[in-house]
Amino acid sequence: MLVFNIQHFSTHDGPGIRTVIFLKGCPLNCAWCHNPEGKGFAPELSFDSARCIGCGKCRVCPNGAHMFDGNSHRIDRTKCTACGECAKICPAGALELVGKEYTVSELLAEAAKDSVFYGNDGGVTISGGEPFAQFDGLLELLKALRAAGINTAVETSGFTSPEKLTAAAEYTDLFLYDCKLTDEELSRKYTGVGFALSAGLPLLDKLGARVVLRCPIIPGVNDDSRHINEIAGLCEKHGCITSAELEPYHPLGLRKYAAVGRSAAYTYDKRLDESRLSALLDELGKLTAKPVYTNN
Numbered sequence: 001m002l003v004f005n006i007q008h009f010s011t012h013d014g015p016g017i018r019t020v021i022f023l024k025g026c027p028l029n030c031a032w033c034h035n036p037e038g039k040g041f042a043p044e045l046s047f048d049s050a051r052c053i054g055c056g057k058c059r060v061c062p063n064g065a066h067m068f069d070g071n072s073h074r075i076d077r078t079k080c081t082a083c084g085e086c087a088k089i090c091p092a093g094a095l096e097l098v099g100k101e102y103t104v105s106e107l108l109a110e111a112a113k114d115s116v117f118y119g120n121d122g123g124v125t126i127s128g129g130e131p132f133a134q135f136d137g138l139l140e141l142l143k144a145l146r147a148a149g150i151n152t153a154v155e156t157s158g159f160t161s162p163e164k165l166t167a168a169a170e171y172t173d174l175f176l177y178d179c180k181l182t183d184e185e186l187s188r189k190y191t192g193v194g195f196a197l198s199a200g201l202p203l204l205d206k207l208g209a210r211v212v213l214r215c216p217i218i219p220g221v222n223d224d225s226r227h228i229n230e231i232a233g234l235c236e237k238h239g240c241i242t243s244a245e246l247e248p249y250h251p252l253g254l255r256k257y258a259a260v261g262r263s264a265a266y267t268y269d270k271r272l273d274e275s276r277l278s279a280l281l282d283e284l285g286k287l288t289a290k291p292v293y294t295n296n
């Protein structure tokens, strides 16, 4: 599996203390994505220009991708083959090859580093990117975690087939199911995919799955009563949903776009206002009997 990050001792992605494995590659293109380095399906070079000390050691590049002009240092990404040689030699940590292949056994070994802290609630969360985009590996990993007695959570946009969702559900203790937008037209505009993101919920109802509905709240996009009403409607309609989490937008991902040579489509540079978040939580709490909270 191609992995772009492994977070140990996480308390933000599912219950208890967890190891979070971020699989690289996503078929969606959410305008506000705060992990742009997880979008592509291949390893890529990240360059943090603020860390660069201008030593020129990255001229080791066999393709001449590093271009220097006075104090300016840029990367010609059309020449970069992501071999990682420059990242190995950079003394300042300005270069990083994002995306590394792991076997299931290697990922189990990563989980083992944290397992003593899992307790009753913790375990492994498989996130992304979109984990279902690497379905064969995802399923194999879920089976191995279940066999090892480790609690499993999968964070997904739901962008997969009913067959794959059914197969994964057998080995998944909890889905962290993204509810970005429920309107087809807005979904197409802001995620690049025009489909009902809630389409998998009826199936998860039937399968008896447990779901936390995770709702990114994006200023000017979905921070409104209409969206809150739709979230409440999903909570009331689907027995699989155990709770709903509002995730306030933050701009921390913006600086990562330049590092991986992408441009951000949504450039609002402030967090969602605390008072707006509280108001939306109150509103949602009045519309559904399911627990609602933020993991802010």
Ligand code: SF4
Binding pocket: 051, 052, 053, 054, 055, 056, 057, 058, 059, 073, 089, 090, 091, 092, 093, 094, 095
């Ligand atoms: S090796 Fe690292 S610090 Fe040196 S010029 Fe290249 S990116 Fe900058």
Ligand code: SF4
Binding pocket: 045, 060, 061, 062, 063, 064, 065, 066, 075, 079, 080, 081, 082, 083, 084, 085, 086, 087
């Ligand atoms: S990753 Fe390899 S090809 Fe890309 S810039 Fe660095 S040395 Fe050159």
